[in-house]
Structures are given as structure tokens and as C-alpha cells.
Amino acid sequence: IKPGWWSNRDQRLLDDLENSLTTVIYQDKETDTEQLELPEVLKKLGLILKRGLTRDMTKTLNIRPAVSDIIARVNDIIKAAEKDRNQKLLVIVDGLDRHDLRTALEMFASPLLTELECHIIYTIPISLRYSPSFRQPMESFQCLDLYNLPVFQCDWPTATLRDRNSGPTSTANKVGRDILKSVITKRLAKINETDLFTPDALELLSEKSGGVIRDLIRLARGACQVALKKKKEYVDTTIAKEAIQEERKAYTINDYHFPELATVHETGRLTTNTHHLPKQGDVVICDELLQNKYVLGYYGDHTWFDVHPIIIEDLEQWQASQNSGAGNREQGTGNRESGIGNRE
Structure with a gap:
């Protein structure tokens, strides 16, 4: 938060926000709510919003009413600050694109992220942008795609x-x-x-x-x-x-990635094939490839996708090994057929 963003700030509004945060923050033994300055208060707010939207927290604590009260207090501050500065506030929330698809979908499916009464920009995982599960939540947001330049x-x-x-x-x-x-x-x-x-x-x-x-x-x-x-x-x-x-070296490609990489590189389209991971269950492979930048999206008259050029040689080596293996199997079959003929 830049210094002086709210020059004539109303301490009562800040106290109200701090009190609303305390109703939830006291559950965290490591949190000290005494003498919170405004930037620290909003950091706590980010923590609570994050926890309020995760499955583990809602299993043990019904904090939805408390979070709604927090948002109401923040909106009071936004209105007062905008009136004081005579201009609209713009909030940019960076880093949300680092969450896995499951967590991100839970966050953006919640109406809480649209309840702050100011201009606000969220970053989202690229895999979420193209996930069929995000189509309905996406109606609450105006999506702005940052284009990759085609090479x-x-x-x-x-x-x-x-x-x-x-x-x-x-x-x-x-x-x-x-x-x-x-x-x-x-x-x-x-x-x-x-x-x-x-x-x-x-x-x-x-x-x-x-x-x-x-x-x-x-x-x-x-x-x-x-x-x-x-x-x-x-x-x-x-x-x-x-x-x-x-x-x-930063790219680690698993065996189950290669068939999807080959398909994307050939067709320019994503697939919906899944793979079972022990801790995550069934995952859409192309969502994982997008999230890790193994596959990149490009836009123009249409949307298309391709394998990141930095790993294209890995894909070519895999394809060569597949072709070589298939040739060896065919040769082996031919030899067996020849042997049968000789025995006859």
C-alpha cells in the first residue's frame, strides 16, 4: 500500500475492521492482533479470505458470516478513501495464479471475490482459464487474456x-x-x-x-x-x-505427458484425457501442462496451443523412441512368422 493513499483516514473504520478480523484471527494461535497498522490489517484480511475459501478451514469453522462482515468493513474504508481522494481505487491481487487448479476453482467459484466495491484485478492459473468447470464462475468476471507472441x-x-x-x-x-x-x-x-x-x-x-x-x-x-x-x-x-x-533443466516431463504433448503439437488443440495421481486423484493432463508452461496458448483469429519450444527436442526424442520400438516389434513379428514357415 503506497504511503498517503488515504490521507484523512477515519480511525473508527480501521478499528471496526480490526474488530471484525479478531473474531476469526483469534483461532490462529500464532497471530497477534494487537496494534495492527493498516497494511498489516489487510495482510490479515488476505490470510482470512484464503482460509475462508479452503476446504480444510470450513470443515472445522463456519466463518462465512465473519468474512462477510470483514468485507463490509473493507467496503466502508474503500468508500471513505475514494471520497477523500476523489478517485476510484484499483486493487491488484497477484500470485493467485500459483495455486493448483482445485484450490483456484474453489476460490473463484465463491462470490466473496466479487464483493469488494472497487476496481480489482485478480491473476488466475492459465489452466483455470480454459477449464470447463470455470465457465459458470467466469460469468462473474471480465477475463483479460495476456497473449503469448507466436514464434x-x-x-x-x-x-x-x-x-x-x-x-x-x-x-x-x-x-x-x-x-x-x-x-x-x-x-x-x-x-x-x-x-x-x-x-x-x-x-x-x-x-x-x-x-x-x-x-x-x-x-x-x-x-x-x-x-x-x-x-x-x-x-x-x-x-x-x-x-x-x-x-x-527446470522442466520435468513425466511419461504420461508425452502422448498429450504429441497430440497438442500435431493438432493445436487441448485434450481432456486424465491421469490418476495418488494425492490429487484424476487430473486433466493438459490442465497440468498449461499450468507448468509445457504447453502455451496463442491467440489471433482463433485460439490454438503448442508445446513450449524449449522442450520440443524431448518430444521429438520420445516420438523417435516410439517409432523405433514399433519397428523392432514389427521386425520381431516378421522373424517369428518366418520361423513358423520353416518349421512347417
């Missing part, structure tokens, strides 16, 4: 989107890549460094970012660190590949 072309027929021959290609998307490269060059220009990356290295880093700006910056930073370690004055493709390989 490859995706072919769709003009007559119908059901053509099975359509999907992602290996053809570079020049427009998307040029924008990504400009992000790096413009940052370098600010420090008067225009030749730090060779054109080929910049092209490779843009491709392997998958069009995700955060991944692009991390790859570029990693490449600079490799160059410094090797005492090089610039980043070439060799250094870029080493940085990409290091970043690739």
Missing part, C-alpha cells in the same frame, strides 16, 4: 477449424519473433549496448522463449551470465544454446 506459424483452413491436417507448423512467425527481439534490443539500447547478442543468438533465444516475455528475459539474462563465466564479450549461438540447456 511459429499455425495453419488453419479457411472453411472450417475441424480439419485434422491443420495445426502448428515449424515455419517461423517473423512478426512475433521480431517483437521479441526488439524487447531485448531496446533494453540493451538503454545501457548503450547494441552488439551484445549476435543476430543468430537473438533469433534462437526468441524462438526458445515460446513468446513468453518472462522466459525471454530469463534466457537472455542466463546467456549473459554464461558469457561472463566464459569471459566472452558477446553472446553467440553456442552460449545461447548453453543457457537454453540450463533453463531446460
Whole structure:
């Protein structure tokens, strides 16, 4: 909370909020509610909202009325602050995209998140955005998609989107890549460094970012660190590949992921196939792939999906092993048939 956001604050409203928080916070033995300043009060509010929307808490404590009272007190503060500043407040709640799909769905299915009377922006997990279970809760929100820049072309027929021959290609998307490269060059220009990356290295880093700006910056930073370690004055493709390989280590692909990755890469569409996990039960595999950025979403005239380029070689190796295994099995069958013929 920025200093001075509410210059003529009403202490009575803050006291009312603190009292409403105390009715729930006292259940937490580690919580000290004495002398809470406003930022700390709102931190406690975030804790209570989170706990009030989780299954474990509601099993033992019916806090819905208390949370409603807390929200009413916060709305009183919002009205007073907006009147004092003569402008609307905007609240940005970051970090909710880090929750698993099940927890996020419970949170956003609750009407509590829409009861604060101000402009508010929530981040959500990407898998929740495309989950069929979120369609009804989504009606309470205006969803703003943050687009990934495509680094490859995706072919769709003009007559119908059901053509099975359509999907992602290996053809570079020049427009998307040029924008990504400009992000790096413009940052370098600010420090008067225009030749730090060779054109080929910049092209490779843009491709392997998958069009995700955060991944692009991390790859570029990693490449600079490799160059410094090797005492090089610039980043070439060799250094870029080493940085990409290091970043690739952060991705752990399970065996049951590969068939879905192959399908998405071939068709540009998500599947609804599930896999049973001991602690989570049946999970939609593509939801997990989206959440972990193994699969990325792209938008334009239509929505399509593709495998993150940084793991495409893993997918190709898996496909090669599958084809090799199938060939060996066919050869073995042929040998057995030949043996039978000889015995006859």
C-alpha cells in the first residue's frame, strides 16, 4: 500500500475492521492482533479470505458470516478513501495464479471475490482459464487474456477449424519473433549496448522463449551470465544454446505427458484425457501442462496451443523412441512368422 493513499483516514473504520478480523484471527494461535497498522490489517484480511475459501478451514469453522462482515468493513474504508481522494481505487491481487487448479476453482467459484466495491484485478492459473468447470464462475468476471507472441506459424483452413491436417507448423512467425527481439534490443539500447547478442543468438533465444516475455528475459539474462563465466564479450549461438540447456533443466516431463504433448503439437488443440495421481486423484493432463508452461496458448483469429519450444527436442526424442520400438516389434513379428514357415 503506497504511503498517503488515504490521507484523512477515519480511525473508527480501521478499528471496526480490526474488530471484525479478531473474531476469526483469534483461532490462529500464532497471530497477534494487537496494534495492527493498516497494511498489516489487510495482510490479515488476505490470510482470512484464503482460509475462508479452503476446504480444510470450513470443515472445522463456519466463518462465512465473519468474512462477510470483514468485507463490509473493507467496503466502508474503500468508500471513505475514494471520497477523500476523489478517485476510484484499483486493487491488484497477484500470485493467485500459483495455486493448483482445485484450490483456484474453489476460490473463484465463491462470490466473496466479487464483493469488494472497487476496481480489482485478480491473476488466475492459465489452466483455470480454459477449464470447463470455470465457465459458470467466469460469468462473474471480465477475463483479460495476456497473449503469448507466436514464434511459429499455425495453419488453419479457411472453411472450417475441424480439419485434422491443420495445426502448428515449424515455419517461423517473423512478426512475433521480431517483437521479441526488439524487447531485448531496446533494453540493451538503454545501457548503450547494441552488439551484445549476435543476430543468430537473438533469433534462437526468441524462438526458445515460446513468446513468453518472462522466459525471454530469463534466457537472455542466463546467456549473459554464461558469457561472463566464459569471459566472452558477446553472446553467440553456442552460449545461447548453453543457457537454453540450463533453463531446460527446470522442466520435468513425466511419461504420461508425452502422448498429450504429441497430440497438442500435431493438432493445436487441448485434450481432456486424465491421469490418476495418488494425492490429487484424476487430473486433466493438459490442465497440468498449461499450468507448468509445457504447453502455451496463442491467440489471433482463433485460439490454438503448442508445446513450449524449449522442450520440443524431448518430444521429438520420445516420438523417435516410439517409432523405433514399433519397428523392432514389427521386425520381431516378421522373424517369428518366418520361423513358423520353416518349421512347417
